[in-house]
């Protein structure tokens with residue numbers, strides 16, 4: 001079996017897959033590590049357990065994960081040897097990793113090098129790798145990078161038009177995120193459409209709390225909306241998306257806001273929340289707009305407008321468009337937002353089948369929802385499965 005681990009600063013999420021990666025055998029989480037109210041939960045064999053107890057460290061949290069997987073009543077395996085390989089989500093691999101990689105001391109050292117680029121995410125990822133390797137020292141561990149899929153961008157796409165030394169000396173360039181999700185759904189789209197990968201020009205809309213739109217041509221990322229930090233591109237739940245960078249200076253110099261305050265504003269107080277003044281949750285914003293809330297309607301209009309603009313831009317960059325893919329919480333569940341983004345894109349061959357669009361919700365099923373020349377698909381994302389599939393391949397299982 002293959003264990004996947006997503007280790008954050010205070011949370012560990014894990015899934016145990018059957019060896020063929022067709023089945024999730026167990027799924028669990030340890031949360032609020034080192035904080036008040038820490039707890040764990042696990043679902044396996046139809047049993048859900050949840051318990052609140054002090055969990056002071058990641059070390060203790062990993063002990064709990066393994067203990068729960070092995071538990072005689074509610075566990076999933078009888079012996080730890082059932083775990084044949086471990087796949088780790090790694091957030092930032094900079095330009096050092098273009099694909100998933102077997103973890104060894106050299107990989108760990110390179111990931112350390114990437115810490116300044118993802119100071120919030122890479123340190124807990126590294127803790128996760130070290131702890132899991134201590135507990136399961138004899139099996140292969142594989143790192144799957146969120147940034148790897150976008151490493152196929154050409155220099156003209158990833159370079160910022162700053163003095164070149166910023167790229168050479170400080171690694172300042174576009175990296176993009178959500179690459180594991182985009183890779184998974186674009187591979188699934190090829191299967192659903194039964195068309196050769198090399199011939200497909202896709203725009204993938206990963207619309208969750210975080211939002212990424214990516215141009216994928218012949219299976220390779222050509223451009224993507226998130227750049228160096230994680231707030232460019234389309235507006236998100238609480239992040240602004242594209243703004244004029246000059247605003248940052250204006251907010252600092254004329255409005256007297258500190259860099260920390262500005263960072264809080266563009267990451268935590270903007271996006272759907274900022275424009276609507278009500279919520280960062282698309283469901284609430286849609287419901288309020290339906291009831292006549294003008295600011296919520298504006299938030300929806302702005303969201304769709306920004307996403308649509310990237311669709312046009314990416315079709316231009318790829319020199320055509322064969323397929324749109326919607327995924328993640330909003331992309332999988334909001335017929336309203338899918339319709340708003342696709343409206344007026346007939347000139348690109350995009351036309352939704354209204355009934356199929358309405359039906360494609362919460363089913364976690366893959367669906368074709370278009371009736372025009374350009375296929376429009378809803379594909380539920382599954383980053384854990386992608387991690388498990390890579391791990392299986394790299395571990396040679």
Ligand code: ADP
Pocket residue numbers: 207208209210237280281282283284286328329330333334
């Ligand atoms: P994350 O990026 O944290 O993984 P998700 O992919 O779960 O987030 O997406 C969360 C977003 O999906 C929220 O804005 C939520 O409102 C939205 N969402 C979930 N279900 C629906 C729905 N039925 N209709 C509209 N939006 C939805």
